[in-house]
Amino acid sequence: MSFTVPVVGIFTNGAVSSATRAQRTARFNDDIARANQAWGSGFFPGVACGLNFVFLRRFYQSNLTIDASTVDRFDDPQISNLVNAARRATNNATAIYVVYVSGNNFADGADGEGGALFKNFRSTTDYELYGQVALAGGALNSYIFAHEAGHGLFGRFVTFNDTISFTTDDPSNPGDIHSDNPQNLMNSFVPARNPIINSDQCSVARQSKLVMVNVARARRNRNRLKSNPQMVKRLNKVIAAKMKSAKPDVVRRKRAAWRR
Secondary structure (H helix, E strand, C coil), X not given: CCEEEXXXXXXXXXXXXXXXXXXXXXXXXXXXXXXXXXXXXXXXXXXXXXXXXXXXXXXXXXXXXXXXXXXXXXXXXXXXXXXXXXXXXXXXXXXXXXXXXXXCCCCCCCCEEEEEEEEEECCCCCEEEEEEEEECXXXXXXXXXXXXXXXXXXXXXXXXXXXXXXXXXXXXXXXXXXXXXXXXCCECEECCCCCECCHHHHHHHHCCCCCHHHHXXXXXXXXXXXXXXXXXXXXXXXXXXXXXXXXXXEEHHHHHHHCC
16 A cells, blocks of 8 residues: 655745756756655654655746745745645645745744645544644754644544544644654654654554545545535634644754754
Protein backbone atom coordinates (compact mmCIF):
# COMPACT_ATOMS: atom_id res chain seq x y z
CA MET A 1 0.00 0.00 0.00
CA SER A 2 1.39 3.39 -1.01
CA PHE A 3 0.75 6.33 1.32
CA THR A 4 1.34 9.09 -1.23
CA VAL A 5 0.88 12.80 -0.48
CA PRO A 6 1.09 15.21 -3.49
CA VAL A 7 2.67 18.62 -2.91
CA VAL A 8 2.21 21.85 -4.91
CA GLY A 9 4.76 24.65 -4.50
CA ILE A 10 3.94 28.34 -5.03
CA PHE A 11 6.86 30.77 -4.96
CA THR A 12 6.37 34.52 -4.64
CA ASN A 13 8.78 37.31 -5.52
CA GLY A 14 11.54 37.81 -2.95
CA ALA A 15 11.15 34.48 -1.19
CA VAL A 16 14.46 33.01 -0.06
CA SER A 17 15.99 30.80 -2.76
CA SER A 18 13.46 31.81 -5.39
CA ALA A 19 15.44 34.09 -7.71
CA THR A 20 16.12 31.39 -10.31
CA ARG A 21 14.38 28.28 -11.49
CA ALA A 22 17.27 26.18 -10.19
CA GLN A 23 16.98 27.74 -6.72
CA ARG A 24 13.23 27.22 -6.59
CA THR A 25 13.65 23.61 -7.66
CA ALA A 26 16.34 23.02 -5.04
CA ARG A 27 14.34 24.51 -2.17
CA PHE A 28 11.13 22.73 -3.07
CA ASN A 29 12.88 19.40 -3.56
CA ASP A 30 14.71 19.80 -0.24
CA ASP A 31 11.45 20.37 1.63
CA ILE A 32 9.91 17.29 0.03
CA ALA A 33 13.03 15.21 0.74
CA ARG A 34 13.04 16.22 4.41
CA ALA A 35 9.34 15.38 4.72
CA ASN A 36 10.09 11.94 3.29
CA GLN A 37 12.93 11.48 5.76
CA ALA A 38 10.73 12.33 8.73
CA TRP A 39 7.44 10.74 7.63
CA GLY A 40 8.84 8.04 5.34
CA SER A 41 12.03 6.31 6.44
CA GLY A 42 11.99 7.99 9.85
CA PHE A 43 14.73 8.65 12.40
CA PHE A 44 15.69 6.44 15.38
CA PRO A 45 14.20 6.00 17.93
CA GLY A 46 11.00 7.00 16.14
CA VAL A 47 9.01 4.90 13.67
CA ALA A 48 9.27 4.52 9.91
CA CYS A 49 5.81 5.53 8.72
CA GLY A 50 6.19 5.00 4.97
CA LEU A 51 4.54 8.22 3.78
CA ASN A 52 5.73 9.38 0.38
CA PHE A 53 5.53 13.09 -0.45
CA VAL A 54 5.69 13.68 -4.20
CA PHE A 55 5.97 16.68 -6.53
CA LEU A 56 2.72 17.60 -8.29
CA ARG A 57 3.19 21.15 -9.63
CA ARG A 58 5.26 24.25 -8.95
CA PHE A 59 4.27 27.85 -9.72
CA TYR A 60 6.19 31.14 -9.64
CA GLN A 61 4.38 34.42 -9.04
CA SER A 62 7.19 36.78 -10.08
CA ASN A 63 4.95 39.86 -9.95
CA LEU A 64 3.64 39.26 -6.43
CA THR A 65 5.48 39.94 -3.17
CA ILE A 66 4.13 38.84 0.22
CA ASP A 67 5.99 40.09 3.29
CA ALA A 68 5.85 37.39 5.95
CA SER A 69 5.50 40.02 8.68
CA THR A 70 2.05 40.90 7.26
CA VAL A 71 0.80 37.29 7.59
CA ASP A 72 -0.54 36.24 10.98
CA ARG A 73 -2.24 32.90 10.25
CA PHE A 74 -2.08 30.02 7.79
CA ASP A 75 -5.40 30.96 6.16
CA ASP A 76 -4.45 34.62 5.68
CA PRO A 77 -6.23 35.91 2.52
CA GLN A 78 -2.88 36.62 0.85
CA ILE A 79 -2.01 32.92 1.18
CA SER A 80 -5.49 31.57 0.51
CA ASN A 81 -5.88 33.55 -2.72
CA LEU A 82 -2.71 32.01 -4.15
CA VAL A 83 -3.65 28.52 -3.00
CA ASN A 84 -7.13 28.80 -4.48
CA ALA A 85 -5.66 29.89 -7.83
CA ALA A 86 -3.29 26.91 -7.75
CA ARG A 87 -6.15 24.59 -6.87
CA ARG A 88 -8.07 25.79 -9.92
CA ALA A 89 -4.97 25.28 -12.10
CA THR A 90 -4.60 21.71 -10.81
CA ASN A 91 -8.28 20.82 -11.21
CA ASN A 92 -8.80 21.10 -7.46
CA ALA A 93 -6.29 18.35 -6.75
CA THR A 94 -6.09 16.87 -3.27
CA ALA A 95 -2.63 17.98 -2.17
CA ILE A 96 -0.65 20.08 0.26
CA TYR A 97 -0.23 23.56 -1.23
CA VAL A 98 2.82 25.41 0.11
CA VAL A 99 3.40 29.13 -0.45
CA TYR A 100 6.92 30.57 -0.13
CA VAL A 101 6.97 34.23 0.96
CA SER A 102 9.62 36.90 1.57
CA GLY A 103 10.97 37.84 4.99
CA ASN A 104 12.36 35.58 7.70
CA ASN A 105 9.38 35.26 10.06
CA PHE A 106 5.61 35.65 10.19
CA ALA A 107 3.80 38.21 12.33
CA ASP A 108 3.66 35.83 15.30
CA GLY A 109 7.37 34.98 15.03
CA ALA A 110 6.79 31.62 13.34
CA ASP A 111 8.90 30.22 10.53
CA GLY A 112 5.95 28.34 9.08
CA GLU A 113 2.15 28.25 9.23
CA GLY A 114 0.02 25.34 8.12
CA GLY A 115 -3.01 23.13 8.50
CA ALA A 116 -5.85 21.33 6.75
CA LEU A 117 -8.93 22.95 5.22
CA PHE A 118 -12.16 21.41 3.95
CA LYS A 119 -13.02 21.56 0.27
CA ASN A 120 -16.12 19.35 0.56
CA PHE A 121 -18.21 18.01 3.43
CA ARG A 122 -20.98 15.46 3.16
CA SER A 123 -20.73 13.70 6.52
CA THR A 124 -18.14 13.06 9.23
CA THR A 125 -16.95 10.05 7.24
CA ASP A 126 -17.34 11.50 3.74
CA TYR A 127 -15.41 14.72 3.30
CA GLU A 128 -12.41 16.11 1.42
CA LEU A 129 -9.47 18.15 2.67
CA TYR A 130 -6.49 19.95 1.23
CA GLY A 131 -3.38 21.16 3.02
CA GLN A 132 -2.38 24.83 3.12
CA VAL A 133 1.12 25.85 4.23
CA ALA A 134 3.06 29.12 4.20
CA LEU A 135 6.83 29.20 4.69
CA ALA A 136 9.03 32.22 5.49
CA GLY A 137 12.76 32.48 4.98
CA GLY A 138 13.47 31.09 8.45
CA ALA A 139 12.14 27.73 7.28
CA LEU A 140 14.99 27.27 4.78
CA ASN A 141 17.02 24.07 5.22
CA SER A 142 14.80 22.82 8.03
CA TYR A 143 12.00 20.37 8.79
CA ILE A 144 9.39 23.13 9.08
CA PHE A 145 7.54 21.99 5.95
CA ALA A 146 7.44 18.42 7.28
CA HIS A 147 6.04 19.81 10.55
CA GLU A 148 3.36 21.92 8.83
CA ALA A 149 2.42 18.94 6.68
CA GLY A 150 1.84 17.06 9.93
CA HIS A 151 -0.73 19.64 11.04
CA GLY A 152 -2.59 18.96 7.81
CA LEU A 153 -2.32 15.18 8.13
CA PHE A 154 -3.72 15.27 11.67
CA GLY A 155 -7.04 16.83 10.59
CA ARG A 156 -9.77 14.27 11.44
CA PHE A 157 -13.07 13.64 13.20
CA VAL A 158 -12.94 12.03 16.64
CA THR A 159 -15.60 10.79 19.05
CA PHE A 160 -15.44 11.70 22.72
CA ASN A 161 -18.28 11.15 25.20
CA ASP A 162 -20.61 10.32 22.28
CA THR A 163 -19.82 13.69 20.65
CA ILE A 164 -18.17 13.83 17.22
CA SER A 165 -15.93 16.78 16.50
CA PHE A 166 -13.15 17.76 14.10
CA THR A 167 -9.66 18.14 15.53
CA THR A 168 -6.10 18.84 14.43
CA ASP A 169 -4.63 17.83 17.80
CA ASP A 170 -1.49 15.75 17.96
CA PRO A 171 -2.81 12.18 18.46
CA SER A 172 -0.06 11.50 21.01
CA ASN A 173 -0.78 14.67 23.02
CA PRO A 174 -4.58 15.18 23.20
CA GLY A 175 -5.71 18.76 23.70
CA ASP A 176 -2.68 20.27 21.96
CA ILE A 177 -1.76 20.48 18.29
CA HIS A 178 1.91 20.01 19.26
CA SER A 179 3.88 17.14 20.75
CA ASP A 180 5.39 17.65 24.21
CA ASN A 181 8.49 15.65 23.22
CA PRO A 182 11.34 18.04 22.26
CA GLN A 183 12.78 15.41 19.88
CA ASN A 184 9.47 15.00 18.05
CA LEU A 185 8.85 16.56 14.65
CA MET A 186 5.56 17.99 15.91
CA ASN A 187 7.01 19.86 18.87
CA SER A 188 6.40 23.61 18.48
CA PHE A 189 10.19 24.04 18.44
CA VAL A 190 10.93 21.85 15.44
CA PRO A 191 14.21 19.89 15.87
CA ALA A 192 16.92 21.01 13.47
CA ARG A 193 18.16 17.41 13.13
CA ASN A 194 16.66 13.92 13.07
CA PRO A 195 13.08 14.74 14.19
CA ILE A 196 11.14 11.61 15.17
CA ILE A 197 7.48 10.68 14.90
CA ASN A 198 5.72 8.05 16.99
CA SER A 199 3.30 5.24 16.20
CA ASP A 200 0.18 7.23 17.20
CA GLN A 201 1.13 10.06 14.84
CA CYS A 202 1.92 7.62 12.04
CA SER A 203 -1.38 5.78 12.43
CA VAL A 204 -3.44 8.99 12.16
CA ALA A 205 -1.34 10.37 9.29
CA ARG A 206 -1.81 7.20 7.24
CA GLN A 207 -5.60 7.59 7.54
CA SER A 208 -5.58 11.23 6.47
CA LYS A 209 -7.86 12.44 3.68
CA LEU A 210 -4.70 13.96 2.16
CA VAL A 211 -3.22 10.51 1.48
CA MET A 212 -4.03 9.28 -2.02
CA VAL A 213 -4.98 5.72 -1.09
CA ASN A 214 -7.71 7.15 1.17
CA VAL A 215 -8.83 9.63 -1.49
CA ALA A 216 -9.19 6.81 -4.03
CA ARG A 217 -11.13 4.66 -1.56
CA ALA A 218 -13.49 7.53 -0.75
CA ARG A 219 -14.18 8.17 -4.44
CA ARG A 220 -15.04 4.51 -5.01
CA ASN A 221 -17.47 4.61 -2.11
CA ARG A 222 -18.89 8.06 -2.82
CA ASN A 223 -22.52 8.34 -1.85
CA ARG A 224 -25.10 10.67 -3.38
CA LEU A 225 -25.06 13.26 -0.63
CA LYS A 226 -24.22 16.76 -1.84
CA SER A 227 -21.49 18.81 -0.26
CA ASN A 228 -22.61 21.20 2.49
CA PRO A 229 -20.88 24.57 1.80
CA GLN A 230 -22.16 26.13 5.04
CA MET A 231 -20.56 23.33 7.04
CA VAL A 232 -17.33 23.73 5.06
CA LYS A 233 -17.13 27.41 6.05
CA ARG A 234 -18.00 26.67 9.66
CA LEU A 235 -15.42 23.93 10.02
CA ASN A 236 -12.71 25.97 8.32
CA LYS A 237 -13.32 28.82 10.78
CA VAL A 238 -12.99 26.39 13.69
CA ILE A 239 -9.70 25.07 12.28
CA ALA A 240 -8.31 28.56 11.68
CA ALA A 241 -9.15 29.68 15.23
CA LYS A 242 -7.50 26.59 16.70
CA MET A 243 -4.31 27.01 14.68
CA LYS A 244 -4.05 30.74 15.40
CA SER A 245 -4.23 30.16 19.16
CA ALA A 246 -1.36 27.65 19.09
CA LYS A 247 2.32 28.30 19.79
CA PRO A 248 4.36 29.53 16.79
CA ASP A 249 6.22 26.85 14.80
CA VAL A 250 9.91 27.71 15.06
CA VAL A 251 13.12 25.84 14.23
CA ARG A 252 14.84 24.85 17.49
CA ARG A 253 18.19 26.23 16.34
CA LYS A 254 16.75 29.71 16.95
CA ARG A 255 15.86 28.91 20.54
CA ALA A 256 19.46 27.84 21.13
CA ALA A 257 20.61 31.20 19.73
CA TRP A 258 18.29 33.07 22.12
CA ARG A 259 19.97 31.40 25.09
CA ARG A 260 23.44 32.69 24.23
